[in-house]
Ligand code: NAD
Ligand code: IPM
């Protein structure tokens with residue numbers, strides 16, 4: 001039987017609930033589909049940091065390297081561990097070490113979920129650069145604590161990094177509606193973003209079948225709310241993509257619906273699948289986290305692994321569940337009830 005090894009990192013807060021939910025759905029799909037998902041759970045989290053002094057062991061990356069894929073819940077418990085420590089100790093190094101440069105985040109309405117726009121439909125695929133840009137980690141602080149203090153955070157954009165993410169976007173656009181929105185802020189940022197616009201124009205010549213529009217990120221943010229149906233594939237830098245995909249989640253009805261895949265397109269290392277949302281400390285332990293974003297991310301994982309039929313069956317079950325009104329009103333349905341409904345809808 002075909003077996004896939006999956007590293008499970010539930011992480012903090014609701015991360016534990018939503019990964020358990022997605023795993024229950026995945027196990028059922030595997031059973032029905034005649035393949036095996038061999039999960040290995042890693043307790044790496046803010047709690048692990050308190051016990052061991054690290055968010056993951058020193059050889060954590062090497063441990064993960066042998067897996068076919070990683071399913072992650074959420075990282076962060078800011079009341080006890082600064083986010084700059086927890087995220088730089090676990091989530092961000094995985095994205096970078098495994099060159100998961102394409103962070104794919106689909107935004108569309110599930111049946112029965114109205115969302116705040118209350119009209120129309122949309123199908124946006126946000127592709128976020130995931131390894132460099134504003135998240136390069138270059139910078140520092142001098143004269144700390146004095147009136148002369150200066151903090152510098154340098155964005156690093158490389159030709160290789162920008163080209164590969166835009167090329168990825170063009171290829172995706174080609175397989176969808178053939179439209180690509182390239183997002184910058186080149187009216188204010190005259191080096192990196194002008195560079196990005198130039199590379200967009202260069203690649204556009206290679207993809208004459210794709211209609212490309214360059215947008216400033218502020219205008220694109222407004223467009224996602226005012227005219228989301230006009231968008232198809234959106235490609236943005238690390239930070240802009242982060243912010244735009246929370247808008248994407250919002251117009252989908254909330255963070256509980258937004259899935260994401262951190263893809264290593266060369267398949268030289270495992271890819272990682274996780275919801276867009278975080279550990280939601282405000283609702284942790286209440287059992288009301290919406291697991292749909294993580295279940296959907298699990299479907300993206302199966303699709304990446306080549307189990308296309310399993311991925312489709314998960315999405316059909318999710319859609320059948322929300323169409324019945326289950327999981328469509330924040331907090332009304334418990335995590336376990338939504339999960340049970342999705343599992344029951346699998347066929
Ligand atoms: P958050 O996404 O955790 O929560 C924002 C709001 O959305 C909260 O009101 C929360 O209750 C709600 N929400 C989130 N997921 C939900 C779900 N599945 N169902 C229902 N409601 C949901 O963002 P935050 O509060 O800014 O961050 C909390 C912690 O998570 C921080 O430590 C942050 O750094 C971290 N974080 C981690 C990731 C990640 O691991 N990928 C992503 C975002 C934030
Ligand atoms: C996300 C998160 C992370 C990011 C944080 C927690 C570092 O917001 O995955 O969207 O900014 O990439």
Ligand code: MN
Nearest residue numbers: 242243246276
């Ligand atoms: Mn985010």
